[in-house]
Amino acid sequence: MTARAFVSLVGAGPGDPGLLTLRGRSALASADVVLVDYLAAPELLAHAPRAEVIYVGKKGYSPYISQQDINALLIEKALEDGGKRVVRLKGGDVFVFGRGGEEAQACRAASVPFEVVPGVTSAIAAPAYAGIPVTQRGMASSFAVITGREQDGDADYGNLSGVDTLMLLMGVRNLAAVARKLVEAGRAPSTPAATVQWGTTARQKVAAGTLATIADEVARAGIEAPAVTIVGDVVRLREELRWFDTSALFGRNVVVTRTRDGNSALADLLRAKGANVVELPLIKFVPTSDTMALYRTLSQLRSYTWVILTSQQGVSELFRHLEEMGQDARAFGDARVAAVGPATARALERHGIRPDFVPSTPGAAHLGSALPARAGARLLHLASHLAEPDLDEALFARGLTVERAELYGTEPNEPSDDELAALQAADVVTLASGSAARAFAEVAGTNFKVAVMGPQTEKAAREVGFTKITLAREASLEALVEAAESAMGTMKG
Template sequence: MTAQTPSPLSRPFVSLIGAGPGDPGLLTLRGAEALRQADVVLFDYLANPELLRHCPDAETIYVGKKGFSDYISQEQINALIVDKAREGGGKRVARLKGGDVFVFGRGGEEAEACAHAGIGFEVVPGVTSAIAAPAYAGIPVTHREAARSFAVLTGNTKEGGAHYERLSGVDTLVLLMGVRNLDQISTDLIKAGRDPQTPAATVQWGTTPRQRVATGTLATIAGAVREAGLEAPAVTVVGEVARLRDTLRWFDAVPEHHRPLAGRTVAVTRTRDGASALADLVRARGAGVLEVPLIRFAETGNEAALHARLRDLTGVAWLLLTSNQAVTALFTHLRRLGLDARHLAGLRIAAVGPSTARTLAEHGLHADFVPSTPGARHLAAELPAQPGAVTLHLTSQVAEDELERGLTARGVRYERAELYRTEPATLDGGALARLRAADVVTLASGSAARHLAALAGTDLTVAAMGPQTADAAREAGFSRVTVAREATLEALADAAAQAVLHRDGAPSPGR
């Protein structure tokens, strides 16, 4: 039966997406777009859960299979893809698969299931671990002076015989799923004519902060893997190119003090959609990142009152913006009113910190005032407003009263308008378990501390951005709190590393 080819925007529709080998940065642009469009996402064991940030509103279902302990059979996965696509009159389903869809990923079977069911589908190729894991270990699978050909093999003996004698002319062999059978595979390759002294390397969790590598020869690699304690998932490379690791090693060659979070998982709490700058900073320190949405933003509950206030800003001396979301929502509502930045002429605008000021600048406006230290307390104390001046704080329904109290104490008139609403996020059981298993959780605000406590409890190690956030964390019930030296993302990433060191027995400052 020939597969249907309707528009990818139609429903029902299935996107078979290669998630890449583990590094979330290796997901393709088309893969990210397909995830954003999905109503349902089925993801497996080797698909980095961090990629689910691209689809925060989709239903997510874990269909992972690890080694020989199947969580769900392939036939059940095929049926689930079809059932979910047909559900409710038609949905967009994303099937997120580790590596590439068609490289030992059984994506062909899933595509056939869609074709036989008459459901349109697309295939979004991914970066295969067969190439990426060796590359991150400093091993090119081809090289003009060492290898002009390579073959990718399954090391899973359940898939049938390998017929290694047919590969005598191939320079580089790449074995997937073979770490458990490496002794037998090595023996069989030697019997088929491979030189026992051929260089070999095995890469576990390639492209991720958990990457580990064992090297040896075809005759010794199985023992080296056992001695290093390497397990699946792992990729083994057999060929002269494996010698090049000594010269081309790059990803895991960074000095340890530059990667203090290597092998650790940091849960980065966030209160907005999209990628997190903090996540990039902790990745640079070697961590695996779990981005955790604690809240979601919704429309204001009283748009009529908000629009009436925005239309008439007479008498307002200062507009106060205390989050990036406030800036984004302000311009959304101005557009709905048929207005733009010119409507704010004559007002002075204060941003709570440099990040909010940057977001304001992206909309073409310069912040007239930013406090020396980010935070509502400092904004209230330092705002150059005279007693009697009217300030209008555009914020959510749950904004803390610290700004109001500080300004009122100075005789400055404070008004508040609900620009958007903040609502708690929800996590499924798998996401909640991953959060609780993280080595440290970052908190950038007091509200994040309270939301985290409500969502996952307080038996967690947390790193807080500044004393105010730390105080809020302790008030929420957290006892293992490390405080960043200053209220910046760089300092918060450092605090996460300090928190891990403290857990390992070293003293941690700022407690």
């Protein structure tokens, strides 16, 4: 047995990528190979950037690789090339009708070390996102999860008579038969029931009725697998407790323009609102064109009166370069530091720098006009080679000049045909920089509603031809989400 061989059986959660556990994310980050199910959110693979990805199906009644073949592949990959770390990424929870026990047994039989990383099961999450608690004081104190698949064997419905809430997994095709058997076992035909398809995602759809009507309601709504059916009095609480599918962005197609290396924090916030997020990388960050010139400047940071940062990416690149130089925040010495807005300020604070100045209204022009600098002060702006001119212009109008050092460059990133096709259904596009506005206009035109972050971005968007523009109230991702809601005229009061 090789020392490195290891298998992580990871529950991917019910569909919302934000419901992956921290332990699951850590396992993906160290994976050499990922075997992934149909129900696992594709976005989760971003946590495994260096892994070989193998799709192993597991889609309802459709043909897919057999469980025996999956077990064999797990072992094969774990033992390959002297041993690899393999993640088996499974929709929902590993041990709730996920056949994770069989995969664990296969690892044990082959003497391959393994771990089990539980996931959020759809049996609990789908009802929760539909506004249905599986227990409720005075209404339901017990629940059971059962399968509706014939090949998994019939449940003993008589033994379930004392359970308040039932969650039926994988039972859409057999829903009428299961409902009939529950009634035959003693449940009243008028017992509330609801079926949730694609729970926790922007595709979520809910049909509600009773045991007597739920199969017809599901057929009428066009609901298919994957779905969870909830049976019990708690279903009555849905109209009172609905929250996810009533949010302003639920089911809307929102385009997030970002760099391919950027984080997905904005996408996560939008998905939490129920949006269908299309991440469209239009620009990518590249190394500065003159590293030696940059390092000469950074070695003299303490000689400047003010050091100015105008983006989170700039902060990230600055500290990456300082680390390569063997430096840290102490390189600033007595130099004062200014940030263009709260998001950039927070990025600095994460590196131990509390900005000396942040304008009350975010934006380069506001920063330049309000920066408390006196004549003769040495000012240094650390940014990309395409930084907007607003800061320089505002400072020049006050008789001040600023030196600029290029921390990084940006280049266009050509979208794929699939990404371009996804734009056709876009309800709103988010733009967080002037370069993103220009790049988007070039590849997709300007006939879109856009939500923009910062006056700089708004100005750039207007210059390239956008007319349906909503400006975020501040330079933060939360405010950009609000702007996206307002852009569609659906902002909640």
